[in-house]
Amino acid sequence: MTEETRRVPRRIAQTVLNSLKGGVVPRIGLPYIAVGRKNEIEALLHDVDVIGEGGASFRFVVGRYGSGKSFLIQTIRNYVMDRGFIVADADLSPERRLHGTQGQGLATYRELIGNLSTKTKPEGGALSLVLDRWISSVQTEAAQETGLAPGDPALTRAVDQKIIAVTRAVSELVHGFEFARLLSLYYHAYIDGDDKTKAKVTRWFRGEYVQKREAKNDLGVNIIVTDSDWYDYLKLFAVFFRHAGYTGMMIMIDELVNIFKIPHTVTRQYNYEKMLTMYNDTLQGKAKYLGIIMGATPQAIEDKRRGVYSYEALRSRLAEGKFSRPGARDLLAPVIRLEALTAEEMLVLCEKLAQMHKDLYGHGRKPSADELARFIKIEYGRIGADQNITPREVIRDFIELLDLLYQNPKLGLEDILRSDEFAYAESEAVSDKGEGNYTEFTL
Numbered sequence: 201m202t203e204e205t206r207r208v209p210r211r212i213a214q215t216v217l218n219s220l221k222g223g224v225v226p227r228i229g230l231p232y233i234a235v236g237r238k239n240e241i242e243a244l245l246h247d248v249d250v251i252g253e254g255g256a257s258f259r260f261v262v263g264r265y266g267s268g269k270s271f272l273i274q275t276i277r278n279y280v281m282d283r284g285f286i287v288a289d290a291d292l293s294p295e296r297r298l299h300g301t302q303g304q305g306l307a308t309y310r311e312l313i314g315n316l317s318t319k320t321k322p323e324g325g326a327l328s329l330v331l332d333r334w335i336s337s338v339q340t341e342a343a344q345e346t347g348l349a350p351g352d353p354a355l356t357r358a359v360d361q362k363i364i365a366v367t368r369a370v371s372e373l374v375h376g377f378e379f380a381r382l383l384s385l386y387y388h389a390y391i392d393g394d395d396k397t398k399a400k401v402t403r404w405f406r407g408e409y410v411q412k413r414e415a416k417n418d419l420g421v422n423i424i425v426t427d428s429d430w431y432d433y434l435k436l437f438a439v440f441f442r443h444a445g446y447t448g449m450m451i452m453i454d455e456l457v458n459i460f461k462i463p464h465t466v467t468r469q470y471n472y473e474k475m476l477t478m479y480n481d482t483l484q485g486k487a488k489y490l491g492i493i494m495g496a497t498p499q500a501i502e503d504k505r506r507g508v509y510s511y512e513a514l515r516s517r518l519a520e521g522k523f524s525r526p527g528a529r530d531l532l533a534p535v536i537r538l539e540a541l542t543a544e545e546m547l548v549l550c551e552k553l554a555q556m557h558k559d560l561y562g563h564g565r566k567p568s569a570d571e572l573a574r575f576i577k578i579e580y581g582r583i584g585a586d587q588n589i590t591p592r593e594v595i596r597d598f599i600e601l602l603d604l605l606y607q608n609p610k611l612g613l614e615d616i617l618r619s620d621e622f623a624y625a626e627s628e629a630v631s632d633k634g635e636g637n638y639t640e641f642t643l
Contacts, residue, residue: 217553228278248447248450264590267540269496272538280447292453293458318330339359363384368380400418450492451490557602575613
């Protein structure tokens, strides 16, 4: 492979570097910088195969802030879109929860539907595109099977039969009859060029109707998406997407810590009860073509007073077994606990970022292998780094170092590494090594 074919497109490189320096995970470009997590990715992709065959899965990805938890989730997001999945992702917040009485659950649903993404529309907002392509593909299939020309009444009837087959598949599920009616309404509005009705149906699917009366007047259905039943509609969407030509649906919900932070015990318990319902559905076969991944910190999971483990029904299902331990985790368990990236893996990542930075800004000041090794050694040599250092911290430091080198041509990397901040860090490492607590590594 030539250097040119390896080069990251400038738009993607800019997004990746800016996101990482700001401490957030980029939504694009992750394959260019993916390092480590091979076993975790393989375990999650095994779930993807099961979902594609009509099954369902539920996983928790657990890691400290900055440990790469969100990075792994976003990496899987890109993988599954390449495999024909529709992905919906959302971060929980005080306004977005799994359960609420004042719109918090519905807000999570709206965020998920608003973020619907496909391989051809990875930035989200793909709902209307998916609906239109579904109808177009059904028309194409019917024309190929019958040999009839567009406009022929017989072709219209053939298309109707295919549409009915899809709506029948979802009508058997909870709220499926109304959901199927809405799909049929959208189809006929599409055929008739009725953009107003299409917009109303799309609005309903997005959970934007707040009164049943309004939905009844506009669309003839007696229900709307609410705080209590929003998850049922995600199960319907998963089945529909499968019949619309996609492999399945993957839901990714991050920042479960916002449930842990809820001050009221009863409210937290209701959220954990909703989580239990989702977990049971996937494992008991009540959901099809659906995968759910939730991201959390160890405390948000394991705290027995406020965390997920405070809800006994979840704790008994999710608690780690007797044989799993650091270095030999069971990655087929419901909870995937992220091990820290090694210094060697961080070195590889820094090499990738240095090349990306060099190509983006067109400068020739890429740190040498020895300079990269020294940077990593200083970072990992800080007191307590073996327990507390995270990839986010190392990456932010390294991109700042690259930016300084680019903006100050007369400044050498050694000058930065000998600055007060890095000199202090290095003295910590040397001092700690003298006390016998420093772990030597070779790069």
